[in-house]
Every structure is written in structure tokens, then in C-alpha cells.
Amino acid sequence: MDIGLAGQYVLNGLMLGIIYAMVAVGFTLFFGVLDIIKFSHGDVLTVGAFTALAAYAGVTALGLQSPWLILGVIALAAIAGTAVLGALIARFLIMPMRGAPPINVLLLTLMLGTALRESVRLFYPNGSNPKMFPRLLPGGAANFGRFTLRYDSVLIFVAGVAVIVGVSLLINRSKLGLAIRAVAQDAETARVMGIDLEAVVLFTFALGSALAALAGVMNGMYYSEINFNMGLLLGLIGFSAAIIGGLGNIYGAILGGFLFAALQTIGAVLLPVSSAYKDVFAFAAVIVLMAWRPTGLIAEKSSERV
């Protein structure tokens, strides 16, 4: 294979990886603070992407012209909408389930995901068909032989990296991040130290959901298309990524996201059979990885309490 084509695959893998990593970071944040898996995360992403689309219709109707301004407005709308949605979900559905068996929470959020997905399909105008996502980033591309570098891809990638670096700085350097980490380590002790548990949980869910919305918008701009079903597979992949990285560890989630993208790319390029088997290959590899490292590559630090 020539180097240009190989480069194209690597670039494509990196694009997927950054989107997966953003979704996976959300999963790992939620698991950190409440020890739960919020499976509706992928569908919150869908809601974010559709909020952005609705906002786009709104601002163009108002006569806004500048693509950067429009982009800013729709991204903010998506972030704000899903952050509120995430906090509401945490407050009214997840917090009351504290102490319930983990399987019940998993099922609850799976059902919530179905409800969100179906709501988008039924209540967004013509929601069951794929929607064009507007191209707001500058077009054009640089060509190096068979390697094409689209400028909008570069911008999306840089934005993704910036967001992830920002979140990890927030978690590791700020006082709020300290509170989140304290709750993640031991909720009871954190409360004794005067941390408002509910506020921290709500903020974490808002943050994770906003990340998902950004991932949804980025995904929409990359493929120029969104549909009501997109969150299901993205959520599943984000969950797998968070799991193979090791739950509760933000670096594990990022590693897992890129690893999953790498597996898919390898599956598409190197498998002797048709590239349609790439997802089969990636999920099979996830199962094998789980058999090898049952709590992920960066293992959870916990001891069994008897």
C-alpha cells in the first residue's frame, strides 16, 4: 500500500478516535462519580446534534450570515441543551436509583436511551430520515499524492484535542475537578468534607453530556449527515472504549477511544475478507481484550470489600 493511502487511513482513524474518546470520557466521568453506567449517553449525543440542527434552522431564519458566528451559536445551543438534559437526567432518574442494583441502573438508562432516540424520531420534523448537516467550516483541501488533507478535518481534530485537554485540566487542576475526584474516590468522606454531593454530580453529568453534544456536532460536520440512530452505535463504541481503557480513568477512556478506532481501521484495511467486517473484528477484539484484562487496560484501583 502506498504511503499516501496509509496516511489517509491513519488520518481517518484519528478523526474517529477523537470522537470516540470524547464519548468515552463522558462514560468514565459518570462512572467515576456515581459508579454507574449511563447508557443513554449515545442518545444524548443524538439530541445534541439535532439541537444544533434546530438552532441552525433558527439562526438562518434570523438572517445570520457569518459561518463562524452560526457555528458558535449552534454549538452553544447544543452544549446548553444537553447540559441541562444531562443534569435533569441525573437529578430525576439517576440520583433516585442510588443503592439499586447496578443492572437496574444499566437497564433504566438503556430504556432512557430508547426513549430519547424514539422521541427524536417521532417529534423532530421528518425525524426518521437522515438529515443533512450544514457545512460551516471552510472547505478546500491540500493534496499530497493520494493523501488528501481536508482543512475542516484538521479543524475538527484540533477542536477535539482542545476540548479533551480542557476537560482533563478541569478535572486535574481546578477546585471543581478536585471535588469531582473526591466524590469519585469516596462519596461519603467527600460529603463530610463539605462537598455538595448533588451539585458535583449534576455538574459532572452536565459536563459529560455537553461533551457528547460536541462529539455529535463534530460527527455531523465530519460526515455532513446525522440521523436519529447515530447515537446507538456511537454510545456503544464509547462504552466499549471506556471499558477497554478501564472505567473511571480519563486517560484510559482516551486510550480506549483511539484503540477502538485503530481496531476498526485495521479491520477495514488489513482483514483478508471484505471491509464490512470491520465492526465484527473490532467488537471481537474488545471481547478478547476483556478476557485478557477483565477490568480494562488501565485497571481500576479497588480492592474487594467483603
Added chain:
Amino acid sequence: MGALRWGVGSVATVAVYAALFLYAEAQSVVIGLLVGAVVAMVMASRFDVLARVGESFARHERALDRLTFAACIAVAALFHDQHFVLLMLATVLLYFVACIGLNLQFGHTGVVNFAGAAFFGVGAYAAAVLSQHTPVPHLAIIVIAGAVAAVIGSVLIIPVLRTRGHYAAMVTIAFGVLFKTFLEVNDTLGGPQGLKLPGMSVFGIPFNANIALSDDAEISFYMHYVVLALLLAAGAYSLSRRIERSWIGLNLDAVRLDETACATFGIDVARWKIVAYTIGNALCGIAGAVYAMMTGFIAPNNFTFGDSLIMVSIILLGGVGNPRGVMIAAAVVLLLPEKLQMIQEYRFLLYAVLVMAVLLFRPEGLLPRRLRAYFPGGTS
């Protein structure tokens, strides 16, 4: 000891209600019946009727199980000439068999399995391939399909045994998605278009021909499948009850409740997980094989992650670990969308909201499992 009448009364009520519900066509009647059922359930639990019925079932288990079997036959006989109703009944019974399998895994042993529909599909595809390309008798195909599902499930045993909680759930979810994607891209298995199957034929009886009673009266050919599914359901039910009452069931419960304590008392955790997991997958495969031969057509879209979720919610709604609750939940979950045509479009949404409400307000399910009673009427 006059408690038998409570059990008999409840079985009769449910049977009559089921018949009325299946008979109702007008949407207003269906909705009226549903409201009636909800009111009746609330009243029943308010006035301790549920407790009395439960006690009656505990005391007269064998008699009431037979009565339930007879009631199923009676309902099927009532609709003997209606293809669609019988198809629905058989589907409910087959889902019941599969859910009994998942219940053994999850309700008894605590092994989560979010790939129930995938194992159901393994059985279905095994049946399709065998019945198309080999002359294996159809009853043997059902057994082989169960074995194939168990064998394919054993591929997952190592990751399932080594992982716990969310990680174990992930393994089965990944398998479910992998299976469906594999079917979609694999051309030998029909790809997204799926496969066609010939109808069953057992001991020279063609299952896909109506049974003529006289010149103008016929029994729908689906009756064959209803009877077969009912026999399978009865078999799965008694297998599950027998396992529950035996020392095997005791071991399974111990594994679910505390693995560490189990291991200290010399119970082989891995072995019992493997036992429950294998039996459960085999039951899913068996149900899938009959389902495939009954509908005569299968496609990857019949075995999605969403269908696995439906199976898990049947178990959770019915009351984890309780096969009778699973029966009722399977009927509610599968029949409701078929009868309520007006909600057809909204069914997944309503359904998701319903399950969420149950999880939030009655997390133990509608009919939770009781402590095991070794003696009729004992502590239950």
C-alpha cells in the same frame, strides 16, 4: 386449607381476561380492558388478594401448574381458526422459553446476558441452515440448534467468568452487536435479506397445513406450533422449577448472593456459572429454532440488541427469578403493541417509559420471587 380456590380463581381470571383481550378488536375495548387490568391489580394488592393467591400457589403448586397448562390449551382452542392469534400465542410461549433461560442465568446465578436475542438468533440460523441443506429430522434440529447456541455461548465463557458487573454486561452487549453485524455482512447466511425456511414436519405430520375437521371447519396450522411451543414451555418451566428446588439451585443462589463467601465454603463459582450460562443459552437456541421454523423467514433485524433488551425487560418486569411472573410479563410485553394498533408508532417510546417507571417505583418487578419453599405452604 381452602386456599386452593384463590389459585384456581386467579388462573381462571387470567385465562378469561387473556381470551377477552385477544378477542377485542375495537381500540376502545382494548383500552377499557387495560384500564380494568390496572385497576384490578391495584385493588388486588390493596386487599391482600395477591398474597392469598401467592400462598395458594405455594401450597398447591402441582395442581395449579397443571391447571395453567390446561388454561393455555383452552385459550388456544378458543381461537383455533385464527392464524394471527395463534401465531402470537406461540411467539409468547417461545419468548417465555428463552426468558426462562435468561432467568436461570441472571435471576438465579447473577450472570448478566444482554445477548439473549443473539442466542435466539443462533438457534434460528442453525435451524435454517440445517433444514435447508440437510435431511436431519426437524425435532432433532431443535435439539441441535440448542446445542449450537450453547457451544457458541461457550466462546464467551472465559470473558464472562473473568469479568464482573459492567464489564461482563459489556462482553455480552459486544457479542450481541457483533452477531447482528456479522449476519448483515455475511452473504452465505443471506445478508440483510435473511433466509427462508421450510415449515416443520414431525413424524410425517406437515406442520404448515391446516387440519380439516369437517368440510367447513378447520384448525389453523399454527395450532401445531402452539402445541409444540406449549410443550417446550412446560418443559422449560419444570426444568427451571426443578433446578430451583434442588441443591443445584441452592448453589446458583449462593453464587449470585456472594461469590466470595461461596468460594470460602467450597462452592465452585466458575462451574455453576458455566452450568447456568450453558443451559440458559441452550434454551434460547431451542426457542429460536422453533420460532424460525414457525415464521418461515428470518433476518438479522429479528435479533437486534433491542430484542435482547426486550427479553431482559420481560425478566425485570415479571420479577427477577420468578418464572410465573416471566410468563405474564412476556404476554404483556409482546401482545400489548399488537393489540394497541394506535400506539404502534409510539410503542418503543411508551414501552421504554413503562419499564423506566417500573424500575423507579417497583424495582423488584410485578411478581417478585419468593424464598424457596421446600414443603408445600412452608415459609414462602
